[in-house]
Amino acid sequence: MSELRIIGGRQSHDVLRRVLAERPPGRILDCPAGTGVLSEFLRERGFDVHCGDIDPGNFKLQGFPFTQVNLNRAIPLPDASFDAIVCANGLHRLFCPGAAIAEFHRLLKPGGHLHVTINNYASITKRLRFLFYGSITNTINEGSFRQTIDDPEASVRAVFLYPQLANLLEAAGFEIVARRAASVKLLHRALTPLAWLIALGALLISPKSRRRNRLAAMSSPAILPGGKYLYVEAVKRARTPSP
Numbered sequence: 001m002s003e004l005r006i007i008g009g010r011q012s013h014d015v016l017r018r019v020l021a022e023r024p025p026g027r028i029l030d031c032p033a034g035t036g037v038l039s040e041f042l043r044e045r046g047f048d049v050h051c052g053d054i055d056p057g058n059f060k061l062q063g064f065p066f067t068q069v070n071l072n073r074a075i076p077l078p079d080a081s082f083d084a085i086v087c088a089n090g091l092h093r094l095f096c097p098g099a100a101i102a103e104f105h106r107l108l109k110p111g112g113h114l115h116v117t118i119n120n121y122a123s124i125t126k127r128l129r130f131l132f133y134g135s136i137t138n139t140i141n142e143g144s145f146r147q148t149i150d151d152p153e154a155s156v157r158a159v160f161l162y163p164q165l166a167n168l169l170e171a172a173g174f175e176i177v178a179r180r181a182a183s184v185k186l187l188h189r190a191l192t193p194l195a196w197l198i199a200l201g202a203l204l205i206s207p208k209s210r211r212r213n214r215l216a217a218m219s220s221p222a223i224l225p226g227g228k229y230l231y232v233e234a235v236k237r238a239r240t241p242s243p
Helices: 014-021 037-044 097-107 124-133 138-142 162-172 186-190 192-202 207-212
Strands: 027-030 048-053 066-068 082-088 108-119 174-182 229-236
Touching: 014 037, 014 082, 014 108, 014 174, 014 229, 027 037, 037 048, 037 082, 082 097, 097 108, 097 162, 108 162, 124 186, 124 192, 162 174, 162 229, 186 192
Parallel strands: 027 048, 027 082, 048 066, 082 108
Antiparallel strands: 108 229, 174 229
């Protein structure tokens, strides 16, 4: 395997790699593909990989099918053409993540799996950072991103949280089947007791508000103690035959 730089945290693909290494290979879309580090990993495990990204200048692999894709808009690929799609560290980089999720649903075969990682801005460490700093991350504060093209849509970064992701997935016709913490650091583990105190306090919130804000998920081990990233897996529901 070549030495390619991950756009994002060095361990941001840890759960993705473990999950996908256990899955039977099929036709998979890696979008946004970044430098191609995950695409290379998938091909080595037998997947038929197609790559897409808004910024082709970052993509470093040779011999991989590549389509320039702006995930805020329609993806120029056929319906139901993939068994699985990977969107690693990409949805927070869009001004219209719902459009991307709807397109992923269109591109997947019925029963196909969507694998997503997003920055976990609801982890205990991020909540404490906001308490003391009044902001979530220096990356968004500074607004400097490593792109090779001038398209302003390549430089969007936003705070994107699990309730929004879950609502968009379900609206598009996906069923969420897994959530896992990714890139878990020692500090996340050390602050777990405080996270559980916050989760306990959330039980005082009204049931209606808890459901609306998905507090059961937000207080779960995947998110509140959590890690730097959150992994979510969703399945495109197969159509039920008409009676």
